[in-house]
Amino acid sequence: EVQLVESGGGLVQPGGSLRLSCAASGFTFSDHYADWVRQAPGKGLEWVGRSRNKANSYTTEYAASVKGRFSISRDDSKNSLYLQMNSLKTEDTAVYYCAREVGASAFDYWGQGTLVTVSS
Amino acid sequence: SYVLTQPPSVSVAPGKTARITCGGNNIGSKSVHWYQQRPGQAPVVVIYYDGDRPSGIPERFSGSNSGNTATLTISRVEAGDEADYYCQVWDSSSYHWVFGGGTKLTVL
Numbered sequence: 001e002v003q004l005v006e007s008g009g010g011l012v013q014p015g016g017s018l019r020l021s022c023a024a025s026g027f028t029f030s031d032h033y034a035d036w037v038r039q040a041p042g043k044g045l046e047w048v049g050r051s052r053n054k055a056n057s058y059t060t061e062y063a064a065s066v067k068g069r070f071s072i073s074r075d076d077s078k079n080s081l082y083l084q085m086n087s088l089k090t091e092d093t094a095v096y097y098c099a100r101e102v103g104a105s106a107f108d109y110w111g112q113g114t115l116v117t118v119s120s
Numbered sequence: 121s122y123v124l125t126q127p128p129s130v131s132v133a134p135g136k137t138a139r140i141t142c143g144g145n146n147i148g149s150k151s152v153h154w155y156q157q158r159p160g161q162a163p164v165v166v167i168y169y170d171g172d173r174p175s176g177i178p179e180r181f182s183g184s185n186s187g188n189t190a191t192l193t194i195s196r197v198e199a200g201d202e203a204d205y206y207c208q209v210w211d212s213s214s215y216h217w218v219f220g221g222g223t224k225l226t227v228l
Contacts, residue, residue, distance in 0.1 A: 045222065061215045105169065106165050107165060110164075
């Protein structure tokens with residue numbers, strides 16, 4: 001069974017940092033692209049960024065709203081995806097989901113999400 | 121940047137057909153994916169590549185895409201279809217995934 005489990009969310013002050021993790025199981029993680037998507041309270045889905053697979057040199061892309069502040073990495077030996085978030089702003093408050101991309105296309109599996117609250 | 125426009129809400133009676141649109145400049149040249157998100161849950165893909173249905177998704181769900189509008193059609197709507205629906209495309213000019221603003225489907 002494919003599973004994605006996020007962790008690392010919590011309360012952080014503006015300007016602070018946080019690192020989210022996503023543990024994957026039930027499939028060959030190294031074969032797939034993986035993404036982070038967030039959803040602010042009561043709002044819609046916002047794509048945060050993507051990590052391509054080893055075959056595509058683990059290249060990453062980021063939404064303009066987080067570029068330069070957030071960084072995506074992965075450790076295929078641990079079947080894990082990470083999101084390092086720096087210089088956090090109140091508008092980064094959201095549930096953060098990791099998702100598996102199927103064939104560099106739709107997101108076919110999502111985690112349950114982890115809540116990040118940026119507040120003083 | 122590429123923008124996808126969805127109506128904020130659509131209402132439909134049980135047993136009727138719901139159509140949720142997703143507008144974008146020449147969206148017909150892109151592949152559109154649709155997600156269903158029930159309250160408190162993670163999104164689930166219900167249509168990918170404009171009109172393909174993942175296993176486990178009822179045949180009542182279908183999709184089309186042409187010109188400047190993609191459409192998610194839900195036939196014989198049931199109470200359990202009440203959810204938020206999002207369209208998604210890959211913007212190859214910016215190397216970004218883009219989501220529509222979402223449409224809340226209400227079953228009357």
